[in-house]
Amino acid sequence: MPAEPANRLFFALWPDEATREACAEAARQLRLRMQPRGAASVVARYHLTLLFLGDHVPEVAEAAARQAASRVRARPFTLRLDHAGCFRNREVPWWLGSREPPPALNVLYERLRETMLRARVPVQPMRFSPHLTIHRDAGLPLPPTLITPVDWPVSDFVLIRSRLGRGPVVYEEVGRWPLDPAAPEPTPEPGQLDLL
Structure with missing residues (x-):
């Protein structure tokens, strides 16, 4: 049976230009201070992943995901990125994150996830750890580090197709x-959000 064609999809928060530039400056300052190996993330691709749908999403599931996304109701909010750190995996990716993510971020994540599951859109089981990756293959860990806070006004979310090939990711x-x-604003249960 032939494999499904590549169709890598994920829902994300996509920063505006001012937020993107402020994050790029924070990343530049960290690189100057720490001198990592590896490669800086492409600033034009900065994002915060909400839900990963998979590498081979069938067309019917993509259409269902788009239709379901239009039913998600959540309020706009401001996400303050105020510290940096890294994940301790093979790539040692550095990220920017929030010490106290706003409850509205978790509300958006939960509503999006629940809406996809109700629409029978497969969602990859991943822990929700909100972060914006700024560097890969750093070669050295980045200890928890305060940065000049970046206030990110979040007014929408996007569905992104990631095209992997021999050249740069598109x-x-x-x-x-x-x-x-005007969306309802429930208070999330304590401990619902996995903090970085």
């Missing part, structure tokens, strides 16, 4: 959905 925006200031 991100294609498949859809964008605005957040709704």
Whole structure:
């Protein structure tokens, strides 16, 4: 049986230009101070992943995901990125994150995930650890480090297709959905959000 064609899709928060530039400056300062190996993330591809749908998403699942995303209702919010760190895996990726992510971020994640599951859109089982990757293959760990805070106004979310090939990775925006200031605002249960 032939394998499904590549169709790598994920939902994400996509920063505006001012946020992107502020994050790039924070990343530059960290690189100057720490002198990592590896490669800086491409600033134009900065994002925060909400849900990963998979590497081979069938067309029918992609269509269902787009339709379901239009039913997600969550309020806009501000995400303050105020520290940096790394994951201790083979690539030693460095990231920017929030010491106190706003409850609205977890509400958006939960509503998006639940909406996808109700629509029978397969979602990859991954722990939600909100972060924006700024460097890969650093070769040395980045201890928890305070940065000049970056206030990211989050007013929508996107579905991105990641095209992997022999050249650089290309991100294609498949859809964008605005957040709704009139959406209900439940208080999440304590401990729902996995903090970095």
